[in-house]
Amino acid sequence: MTLYGYWRSSAAYRVRIAMAIKGIDCEQRAVHLVKDGGEQHGPVYRALNPAELVPTLVDGELVLSQSLAIMEYLEETQGGPALLPSNPAERARVRAFCQDIACDIHPVNNLRVLQYLQGELGLSDGQKDDWYRHWLAVGFRALEQRLEASAGRYAFGDTLTLADCCLVPQVYNARRFKVDMAPYPTLNAVCARLEALDAFIAAAPEHQLDAH
Amino acid sequence: MTLYGYWRSSAAYRVRIAMAIKGIDCEQRAVHLVKDGGEQHGPVYRALNPAELVPTLVDGELVLSQSLAIMEYLEETQGGPALLPSNPAERARVRAFCQDIACDIHPVNNLRVLQYLQGELGLSDGQKDDWYRHWLAVGFRALEQRLEASAGRYAFGDTLTLADCCLVPQVYNARRFKVDMAPYPTLNAVCARLEALDAFIAAAPEHQLDAH
Numbered sequence: 552m553t554l555y556g557y558w559r560s561s562a563a564y565r566v567r568i569a570m571a572i573k574g575i576d577c578e579q580r581a582v583h584l585v586k587d588g589g590e591q592h593g594p595v596y597r598a599l600n601p602a603e604l605v606p607t608l609v610d611g612e613l614v615l616s617q618s619l620a621i622m623e624y625l626e627e628t629q630g631g632p633a634l635l636p637s638n639p640a641e642r643a644r645v646r647a648f649c650q651d652i653a654c655d656i657h658p659v660n661n662l663r664v665l666q667y668l669q670g671e672l673g674l675s676d677g678q679k680d681d682w683y684r685h686w687l688a689v690g691f692r693a694l695e696q697r698l699e700a701s702a703g704r705y706a707f708g709d710t711l712t713l714a715d716c717c718l719v720p721q722v723y724n725a726r727r728f729k730v731d732m733a734p735y736p737t738l739n740a741v742c743a744r745l746e747a748l749d750a751f752i753a754a755a756p757e758h759q760l761d762a763h
Numbered sequence: 764m765t766l767y768g769y770w771r772s773s774a775a776y777r778v779r780i781a782m783a784i785k786g787i788d789c790e791q792r793a794v795h796l797v798k799d800g801g802e803q804h805g806p807v808y809r810a811l812n813p814a815e816l817v818p819t820l821v822d823g824e825l826v827l828s829q830s831l832a833i834m835e836y837l838e839e840t841q842g843g844p845a846l847l848p849s850n851p852a853e854r855a856r857v858r859a860f861c862q863d864i865a866c867d868i869h870p871v872n873n874l875r876v877l878q879y880l881q882g883e884l885g886l887s888d889g890q891k892d893d894w895y896r897h898w899l900a901v902g903f904r905a906l907e908q909r910l911e912a913s914a915g916r917y918a919f920g921d922t923l924t925l926a927d928c929c930l931v932p933q934v935y936n937a938r939r940f941k942v943d944m945a946p947y948p949t950l951n952a953v954c955a956r957l958e959a960l961d962a963f964i965a966a967a968p969e970h971q972l973d974a975h
Contacts, residue, residue, distance in 0.1 A: 601904070601905040601908040601909065602863060602867060602902075602905040603905070604867065610852075612852075613852045613855070613856075615852075615855050615856065615859055616859050616863070617858065617859040617862040617863065617866065619858070619862055619866070620855050620856075620858040620859035620862055621855070621859075623854075623855065623858060624851060624852070624854075624855035627851040627854070627855075628851050639836060639839040639840050640822075640824075640825045640827075640836070642835075642836075642839070643825070643827050643832050643833070643835065643836035643839075644825075644827065644832075646829065646831070646832040646835060647827055647828050647829040647832035647833075650829040650831055650832055650865070650866075651814060651828070651829065653862070653866050654829065654831070654862075654865050654866045654869075654870055655814060655816065655870060657866075658866055658867060658870040658871055659870055659871055659876060663901075664871060667894075667897070671893075671897075672884070672886070672890070672894075674884070678884070681883075682879075682884075685879070685883075689875075690814075692813070693813040693814040693815070696813040697813065
């Protein structure tokens with residue numbers, strides 16, 4: 552298997568965490584999202600992923616995009632600790648938490664959207680940061696409430712799930728934008744416990760070969 | 764079971780299609796997203812869903828948000844036709860297609876984002892429409908390429924999947940914003956076949972009790 556990603560992409564970071572927890576050995580290839588206008592827009596990567604986004608997983612014949620789909624695929628085909636509960640209602644709640652991040656928080660704040668806001672719409676750095684922090688706050692407020700009901704040591708009780716794989720990269724991203732994290736004590740506590748785990752350390756952006 | 768939705772919400776529309784295909788009988792409650800500043804922001808709905816978004820499914824003790832999580836929950840717990848293939852690689856491709864829509868196209872163009880663009884950032888109607896059409900075009904260009912490889916009668920071969928449940932509402936939404944659909948012949952052909960099916964007709968926005 553080969554994973555195409557970028558050290559700072561929070562979507563790729565999710566998949567790296569899931570792989571590290573499961574102990575999956577996978578070749579990593581870097582797609583530089585900024586250099587030369589973004590390698591994701593070049594013909595080589597576009598042939599793999601017409602959406603021009605990372606990550607992409609290649610497993611034999613299968614070329615798969617979308618971090619959540621990739622993690623579910625790994626869950627269904629690879630060994631290691633399960634990252635979804637076996638009970639359907641619990642699985643659903645974990646998936647919904649992941650989608651709160653992957654569908655509602657991350658997409659409005661990813662690189663291409665911020666580039667459009669500043670390029671096409673001419674927003675200042677301050678307005679761009681306000682945009683980012685607004686959607687982050689709206690999203691984290693809801694996550695904090697969900698975690699108050701679901702969290703143990705981790706996002707759902709004391710067992711690692713895909714929710715944890717999504718949470719840490721989004722918090723990492725928020726810190727880059729200097730979001731005030733004080734209103735989210737449960738989220739912060741869960742995140743601190745996760746970030747101390749070996750799998751999360753190994754998957755962290757700073758520990759990737761393409762980090763700089 | 765009770766589904767909280769809104770006739771024009773494309774996320775709620777996805778779930779209605781899946782329910783109609785599976786023949787699930789479910790009470791529908793309308794959450795008016797525009798009236799009085801939006802009922803989704805009121806205390807009654809917020810207690811159900813702190814993210815203040817539709818849809819929400821209530822099934823006994825379970826209160827579940829996120830359209831994709833709801834559809835996977837229905838897939839795992841209810842009868843009727845399966846909407847995910849049994850092969851893991853095929854399941855993954857269907858999920859990725861759903862996420863292309865639910866994570867990459869829809870979130871940057873949903874009501875709250877368009878409201879922020881016009882309210883906080885003061886965009887004109889024309890600039891707002893340009894924003895919408897830009898992200899739609901970026902997303903549909905990738906979907907068209909995916910469909911060229913995967914489509915039969917429907918998005919993945921000749922069997923209905925969750926991908927079809929996501930595709931039709933996004934096209935419905937695009938038409939509202941008068942997006943030029945000419946560049947997407949495969950997508951259009953699949954969509955036309957889907958829209959002729961009873962389940963898709965029953966789930967259409969105009970056929971909901973709260974439509975007006």
